[in-house]
Structures are given as C-alpha cells and as structure tokens.
Amino acid sequence: MLLRANNVWWRQKPMTHEYRSHNCGELEAKNVGDQVRLSGWVHRIRDHGGLLFIDLRDHYGLIQCVVEPDESEFSKAENIHAEWVVRINGPVVARSDETINKDLPTGRIEVRIEQLEVLSKSEELPLPIFGEPDYPEDTRLKYRFLDLRRETIHGNIVKRSKIISSMRNRMVEQGFMEYQTPILTASSPEGARDFLVPSRVHPGKFYALPQAPQQFKQLIMMAGFDRYFQIAPCFRDEDARADRSPGEFYQLDIEMSFVTQEDVFEAVEPMLLGLFEEFGGKPVAKDFPKIPFDEAFRKYGSDKPDLRNPLIMENVSEHFRGGGFGIFAGILDKDEKNAIWAIPAPTGGSRAFCDRMNGWAQKEEKQPGLAYIFFKEGKGSGPVAKNIGEERTMALRDQLGLKDGDAVFFAAGNPKDFAEFAGRARVRVGELLELTDNDKFAFCWIVDFPMFEWDEENKKIDFSHNPFSMPQGGLDVLTNAKSDEELLDIKAYQYDIVCNGIELSSGAIRNHLPEIMYKAFDIAGYGTEVLEDKFGGMLRALQYGAPPHGGIAPGVDRIVMLLCDEPNIREVTMFPMNQQAEDLLMGAPDNVHPEQLRELHIRLKLPKTKGEGV
C-alpha cells in the first residue's frame, strides 16, 4: 500500500479552497469530526452494491472514502472509474475497530462522501496504476505520465529529489558553491562521441553538448574561484546499458584549488558516507580503503572491487614451480611474467561445488576449465592435489589460511590476460557460497591509475583516463621514459571511488603546467597544433597562473540506483529514453521541417533504410 505519507502539505487550506483543504496523506485520528475537501485520483473502487469505497490518491498518500446508497452522491460514485480525478467533500470519521486497516497510514479513519465532483475523466487505461503489475517497458515509456503515478517509481523519483537536495546541502555546508556551465560548447577530439548542434549563424560549424564540464570546471579554478560543484548534465552519444542512459546523465561535478589527492578524498568521503547513511537503509562501512590500481587487480581481479566480498586472491606460483602438476609448472617455465593465482573458497570444499565452478568457467567464460583443490579429512583432494603431492598441498593451504571443508581455485598464465576472469570467479565464489554480505555498502578508493595505456586498435599509446591528469613525477618522468613500457608504467594522480563493485566516479589531480600538457599530449600522439586548436582556451589559462587543482565527478544516477536498490537506471529517471535512444513519449528524435534544415545549411544524405531497395 501507499506509504508516501510523512509529507504534510505545504500549507493548510480552508474548506473554501477550490480543490482541497487537506491532502490525501495527512489526515489522521485527530482530524475525526473535521469537514474536509480532498482532490485526487481514484486509485481503486470497491462497489458492494449497498456500500461503495473509493481509495483516493494524490502525491502525498491514499485515503479511503465511503458512500452509502442513501447519500445523494451514490449514483454518481457508481459511474466513476480508476484514475478519474475527483473532488470529495465530507467529514472525517473514525473507523470501527474491526475495520481499521493497519497497512495504511490513514487506515484508522475514512472520509464520508457528501459531495462528489468529477474534475477529469480517464480513458480506459493502457497501463494500470493499482497493484503496479509488470508491464512492457515500451508501454511504460509511451505512457510515462501514468507509469510515474505508480507507487514504486513515484517513490524513487521523490527519493532522487531528496538525494540531490541532500547532496547540495552537504556540498554547501563544506564551503562549495554551485556554478552553471554552458550547454552549447565545443567538440573535443577524444573521449566519447559528441552530440553536435549545428550553428545557424556560422554555416558548416557545430557546437557540441558537453560530455562533462571538465574544462569549464578547471577554468573556474584558474579564474580564482575555489570549491566548485554542480549537479551537471553530461551528454555522450554512446550506446545504452541497464545502468547507463543513452545520451544524457548527471554528475555531481566537483573541483577544488590548492589541493592534493587527500584533500579531495576528505571532501568527498563525508558527503558520500552521510548520503548513504541517510538514504541507503543499510549499514555503511565507515572506512574508505585506498587500494592502488595494480593491487586491486592482484587481490580482486578488478579495478572496481566489491569489498562486501571478503575473498582476496594470492599469488601461489611457488607451490607449483617445478612441481608435479605439469600444466602449471610448464606455464611458469614458459615466461617469467606468468603466474598462478589462487581464489580461496572457504566452505566450498566439496566436489559438487568445485564441479559447478568448473562448469561455469567452461560454459560461461569459455575457459578450458578451472583447476581446484578441496580439503577434507586433513588433506587435499582432486587431481591438482594428487599431482603436486601432500607437502605442497599443505603449504598452499597454510598460505591461504584454509581448512577442512574449504576449497581453492586456480588461474594460470599471464596475469594481464587472466586477472579479469579470476576476478569474476572470485565474485561467483562469493555469491554462491554466500560469503558476500549484500546487506551493506562498502566503499573504496582505487588510486595510482596508469597515466597511459596501450591502444591496440591504433597501435599507439593513449591516455588511459583523463588527458588532464597530473603524472606522478611531473615533467621529468615523462621526458625520462626511455620506452613505451616505461611510459606505460607511469602512474597519474588519478583515482576512482567504488561502492559495492560499482564505479561511481573518476577523479584526478589535474595537470596545471602547460609544458607537461604539451609533453603528455605529444606522447599520446596529439601534436601541438591539435592541442592549440582544440584546447586553446585551457592552454591559454594554464599560461597565466593556474593553481594546482583537482576534483572528481560522482555519477548521480548510479548513486540514486544504489540508494533505491534498483538495477535499471530507467527506474530512477523520470523521462528516460529507451535503449535505442528514442523518447517514446515525446517522439524524439524526429524529422524536422525542411525550412529548419535550410536555416542551418544542412542537406540530408541518408543511408538506405532496412527493407528498402527491393
């Protein structure tokens, strides 16, 4: 039942008000005897022939109204339908003890209908509100205004509003100020695909919608402001996912001057902790451990580890080197970079469980298999244990702190290639053995991201995250690097904040020195001209006294998803597009009038549509 309640209408109106003296959620036992006027939607009708109930609903809640046949309005009430908008006048009466509804905040009372006025009728509903049964998503999106009347999503949207409001308050309390940045701006040469907006005044030229206010927030620091934030709309023309809307999303964009990485963490941690404690409904781990990028892969096989899962992987190569398990010994001999990693599985010590994991590895992960040992009766079982012998098996068990009833799985080869698979195995073990505590929030920082990465497609070095990050070691480390390999080893003051295995945000201490910017872009294959052409404003700003600065930009939508416990972003977005980036309610994108195109100096050259050209 509707539990919106606790929301007292902003101001009590007199009975003489056109539509309402109270809202549907605020009446309680103390109002018994009051004459009230309510307006809302007909949520549900229960017609007993001689007695008729209307559940009246508005934004604030639900209240039962009742009318008896001798009342003049009874026949009118018999002819109304779900989702009609009506106004009701009448006294608040107490329900008898047997008829109290404990599931409803207003369940101790009801309103006796003395006057009933239909304010607006509804066609037969394409989408029922009451009971909110599953409905196809395209129907929900086409009739979003109805969908949004449903309890769960209505509550999510209200909660989203409160979350954003709380974010703002928490930021302002910490001395941050909110500034707006442009929506029409310039395209940038790397990153996501831009949304382009043609210029009428400048034929053939285009604005781009900002992928993030990245450059603007840095310019705000260079302009001498400090501690900026903004609930910032961001636009990227990339394909959607369950947790990613097509086209647009919001970031809590943050930037600060004269700060180190630690200062950013100190600003963000209490904000997120407070927010999750306020809205999450689950315990939040107070500690935000800082895990270097390399270590995250080594221990968790991921740069966004879920710390609710207690399992930590370990390198166990030494127990296999030169041992009786030929496959692993061979892999270790083949290349000194190769290793054997162990994924411990406490309580997983049965052949059934090990087989299940092995089957998963083969079927879902297309791996040749997943080697394992399980421990019982004081010794290790399974083919691997047999091959390496009891001494090595026991040494392995001791290193991992395992005991009878436990198991361990192995991944072998070059960690670069198998780390992510091993990470997924870790996640799966944690879930299947119920070692992962789903009933909490666990944050961590991932720090020391590499400055560059190898772009396999273009066979060149590219920025791994943000081209504006400060390399650890500054200009020297860039100029001194002798090889691609050394360049790829360079770390940046670049960090992510992760919650329950979900990346909420990337951030960085920025590079505020023009010579480093030239050099870094040079390494990534962007010449001076590109830099000056595309980042001219930024470069100019760096040359006139730029403060050291840094920031971060947590994704608002993902935070709301976590706090509403919704796996799909469309459940926390009021008017989302579908996965094909169409707005089924407003009908976007759409054709435009030829005159509009002419004004913009645009002629269409369309691809053959599917099914055409027969």
Added chain:
RNA sequence: GGGGGUGUAGCUCAGUUGGUUAGAGCGCUGGCCUGUCACGCCAGAGGCCGCGGGUUCGAGUCCCGUCACUCCCGCCA
C-alpha cells in the same frame, strides 16, 4: 556493428511426439452484493499465435529469414 534471451487475448503466462473449436489469472463490459481495503459471486466481449517464406495431408508447435523489445560485448577520456 556483434552475441544471448523473449515474442500466444490489453497485460502476465500455459499450450503434450505436429492433429478437430487455442486456455487460465488479472484487466475490461454487464448483473448481484452494506464494511471492503488484492472485496466476493455470476455472465460476457476480447486472438493474423510478431511478420514473411518453407517442410507437411495438417504448423502456435519443426526449418529459414525478418522485425520488435531486452540483456551483454564493442563503445562510454
């Protein structure tokens, strides 16, 4: 761009080795009902089995193609 899943009444789904008239629940319409709150009872309407082709005496069921939705990969500095 690629892969997986789904597609039968407005909705959620059932539908046997291919076999006569394709079912149920919810919703909708009509009727009955004075204490329900998932009200109850009775009756009714509602189907190009996503679409196109093929196999077959016969296709909701098998095969091919296609479309739609959804999830994932690519992509998302």
